[in-house]
Amino acid sequence: xxxxxxxxxxxxxxxxxxxxxxxxxxxxxxxxxxxxxxxxxxxxxxxxxxxxxxxxxxxxxxxxxxxxxxxxxxxxxxxxxxxxxxxxxxxxxxxxxxxxxxxxxxxxxxxxxxxxxxxxxxxxxxxxxxxxxxxxxxxxxxxxxxxxxxxxxxxxxxxxxxxxxxxxxxxxxxxxxxxxxxxxxxxxxxxxxxxxxxxxxxxxxxxxxxxxxxxxxxxxxxxxxxxxxxxxxxxxxxxxxxxxxxxxxxxxxxxxxxxxxxxxxxxxxxxxxxxxxxxxxxxxxxxxxxxxxxxxxxxxxxxxxxxxxxxxxxxxxxxxxxxxxxxxxxxxxxxxxxxxxxxxxxxxxxxxxxxxxxxxxxxxxxxxxxxxxxxxxxxxxxxxxxxxxxxxxxxxxxxxxxxxxxxxxxxxxxxxxxxxxxxxxxxxxxxxxxxxxxxxxxxxxxxxxxxxxxxxxxxxxxxxxxxxxxxxxxxxxxxxxxxxxxxxxxxxxxxxxxxxxxxxxxxxxxxxxxx
Amino acid sequence: xxxxxxxxxxxxxxxxxxxxxxxxxxxxxxxxxxxxxxxxxxxxxxxxxxxxxxxxxxxxxxxxxxxxxxxxxxxxxxxxxxx
Numbered sequence: 001x002x003x004x005x006x007x008x009x010x011x012x013x014x015x016x017x018x019x020x021x022x023x024x025x026x027x028x029x030x031x032x033x034x035x036x037x038x039x040x041x042x043x044x045x046x047x048x049x050x051x052x053x054x055x056x057x058x059x060x061x062x063x064x065x066x067x068x069x070x071x072x073x074x075x076x077x078x079x080x081x082x083x084x085x086x087x088x089x090x091x092x093x094x095x096x097x098x099x100x101x102x103x104x105x106x107x108x109x110x111x112x113x114x115x116x117x118x119x120x121x122x123x124x125x126x127x128x129x130x131x132x133x134x135x136x137x138x139x140x141x142x143x144x145x146x147x148x149x150x151x152x153x154x155x156x157x158x159x160x161x162x163x164x165x166x167x168x169x170x171x172x173x174x175x176x177x178x179x180x181x182x183x184x185x186x187x188x189x190x191x192x193x194x195x196x197x198x199x200x201x202x203x204x205x206x207x208x209x210x211x212x213x214x215x216x217x218x219x220x221x222x223x224x225x226x227x228x229x230x231x232x233x234x235x236x237x238x239x240x241x242x243x244x245x246x247x248x249x250x251x252x253x254x255x256x257x258x259x260x261x262x263x264x265x266x267x268x269x270x271x272x273x274x275x276x277x278x279x280x281x282x283x284x285x286x287x288x289x290x291x292x293x294x295x296x297x298x299x300x301x302x303x304x305x306x307x308x309x310x311x312x313x314x315x316x317x318x319x320x321x322x323x324x325x326x327x328x329x330x331x332x333x334x335x336x337x338x339x340x341x342x343x344x345x346x347x348x349x350x351x352x353x354x355x356x357x358x359x360x361x362x363x364x365x366x367x368x369x370x371x372x373x374x375x376x377x378x379x380x381x382x383x384x385x386x387x388x389x390x391x392x393x394x395x396x397x398x399x400x401x402x403x404x405x406x407x408x409x410x411x412x413x414x415x416x417x418x419x420x421x422x423x424x425x426x427x428x429x430x431x432x433x434x435x436x437x438x439x440x441x442x443x444x445x446x447x448x449x450x451x452x453x454x455x456x457x458x459x460x461x462x463x464x465x466x467x468x469x470x471x472x473x474x475x476x477x478x479x480x481x482x483x484x485x486x487x488x489x490x491x492x493x494x495x496x497x498x499x500x501x502x503x504x505x506x507x508x509x510x511x512x513x514x515x
Numbered sequence: 516x517x518x519x520x521x522x523x524x525x526x527x528x529x530x531x532x533x534x535x536x537x538x539x540x541x542x543x544x545x546x547x548x549x550x551x552x553x554x555x556x557x558x559x560x561x562x563x564x565x566x567x568x569x570x571x572x573x574x575x576x577x578x579x580x581x582x583x584x585x586x587x588x589x590x591x592x593x594x595x596x597x598x
Contacts, residue, residue, distance in 0.1 A: 081563045082540035085570050089533035092574050215555025227559045228547045239543040247541060273578050280571035287564050512583065 001154035002325075008334025009153065009341070012195065013169070016188045016342050020176025023187040032375045037181035037382065038108060038357040039265040046271040048186055050278050052350070053262045055189030057084075057253065058282045060145030060344030061138070063196070063289055064317050070293025072316035074225025076238060078290055082246035084283040087253050092276035095254060096269035097426040097510040103264075104509045109354075110260045111362035114421045119501025120433035121366065126440050127418045128362035131257040132355050134411035138256075139351045139392040140404040142344040143170070147396070148314050149337035152321035156313065163397055169341065174389050177349045178382050182265055185349040192346050195339035197285065203336075204288050207295050207327050217298040225297070235469035241460045248476035252416040255423075257354035258347065269512060289320075296323040314401075348389070356385035406456040413447035413459070413475040420486050426510060429503045431486055432493040439486030447478030529581035536570035 029036035069077030115124035231237025301322035360381040549557040
């Protein structure tokens with residue numbers, strides 16, 4: 001039991017707990033309104049949005065799983081870098097439109113927008129349900145991030161006593177999210193960033209010094225892990241896998257409810273645009289974190305006997321904790337682990353708020369309580385976020401971890417199916433609402449089938465077209481199927497003169513209103 | 516959505532620049548190599564890190580060149596009709 005590390009860890013944890021509760025007072029608003037609780041009153045300026053989105057998109061799971069993938073599988077794990085490079089030009093162009101139309105019409109979720117644009121309750125429900133199911137495993141995985149750092153400090157094994165710290169962490173998270181809403185993770189994200197940037201900066205300077213320099217680190221990586229293996233003849237191999245993983249993940253990222261929540265809580269569309277140029281700082285950080293996977297190989301942490309049982313229990317996810325334990329003094333280990341754990345609290349909080357927003361606005365209010373008051377809306381959302389969080393906790397405590405990982409992979413394939421309705425819908429209402437629903441269903445079925453054939457443990461499906469094998473990320477492939485079907489059915493419905501819905505928006509709603 | 520700058524030149528061509536990061540990091544065969552190395556870091560890695568920076572710069576350039584920037588109050592009022 002590493003008491004020094006644990007004490008430092010607890011100190012930072014206590015700090016963010018306090019911050020989480022007083023955050024509700026920042027740019028104070030009536031937290032009984034869902035706009036205030038669930039979107040921080042749409043008042044987060046450029047810099048706070050940067051912290052919020054940064055904490056939202058670059059999660060503890062990302063910090064643990066990306067180097068784990070590099071550690072275990074090599075260069076393919078680096079796809080996170082092109083992925084988070086190309087996402088921002090895409091966001092820059094597309095998402096200010098979502099911000100504008102949502103601010104104009106009071107939309108809180110992507111499903112609200114789809115309902116307004118396409119006037120289709122089934123389609124809006126499909127978008128909402130997809131969002132909820134895609135996000136829940138992601139919340140569960142943040143807990144895995146906390147679990148591995150707790151294990152690194154000596155709190156592990158099975159049984160209630162060793163689960164207790166995780167449960168306490170979660171109760172704290174639930175309490176300040178309930179009380180302060182989105183402002184809590186926004187403020188805590190500032191602390192998280194200070195810790196993470198400091199940790200990574202220290203790691204990329206100190207660890208190479210200890211290991212003999214970057215040249216030596218890369219020289220000790222086996223050739224098959226250093227760069228991508230060349231594709232065999234007749235196949236696009238790792239090249240198309242890498243590119244399609246990057247492109248598909250980029251297209252999907254901002255469709256997740258927690259990304260939409262981050263976008264809609266900004267104070268202006270310009271804040272989104274500016275963040276598209278500023279958030280790449282986190283991408284740079286992510287690249288450095290990925291390199292930690294290589295440093296873990298070079299430091300031979302997998303061979304160290306004291307980590308053997310942890311690698312057995314947590315697999316390659318233990319690579320980064322092991323690396324820190326092997327190279328940092330105890331107090332800094334506590335600091336670094338606190339960074340990761342806090343980096344789990346922020347997205348878990350935002351994700352639970354985003355999911356709660358979806359449930360409240362697009363399921364509860366639509367189907368159960370259409371005339372609920374603003375105060376009731378907010379109350380339902382707060383309760384829903386509690387349910388979601390404790391569901392995720394139960395999932396992690398009682399089910400094998402691999403289920404959460406598999407579900408999250410599947411969630412990526414599902415969430416991308418909302419792209420035609422949400423992204424294309426921001427530009428045109430030409431796509432017929434029924435066609436969108438059929439396309440969505442086709443994409444879900446196709447994508448899930450592809451993943452099933454891969455045993456749910458991989459997401460790159462090998463397509464065989466005319467003698468050429470093209471490994472393609474299942475999300476991207478199923479999106480293409482979705483689009484083709486959506487367009488085809490739109491033509492069909494137009495020929496049959498099937499009524500389109502009533503579009504509640506006008507073209508100007510998507511553009512800059514007043515400077 | 517035709518955006519003209521103050522002297523009437525169309526500015527939407529700037530958005531084409533935003534395709535550069537896509538080409539840069541998705542054409543994998545181009546950068547999947549070890550050499551040339553910088554400080555012992557293989558090309559595969561430092562090339563992608565470089566694109567992080569360049570892509571942010573490109574986005575910033577398009578932001579300043581192709582989106583209307585807040586100017587004086589009088590110019591603001593002149594550009595948009597009141598509701």
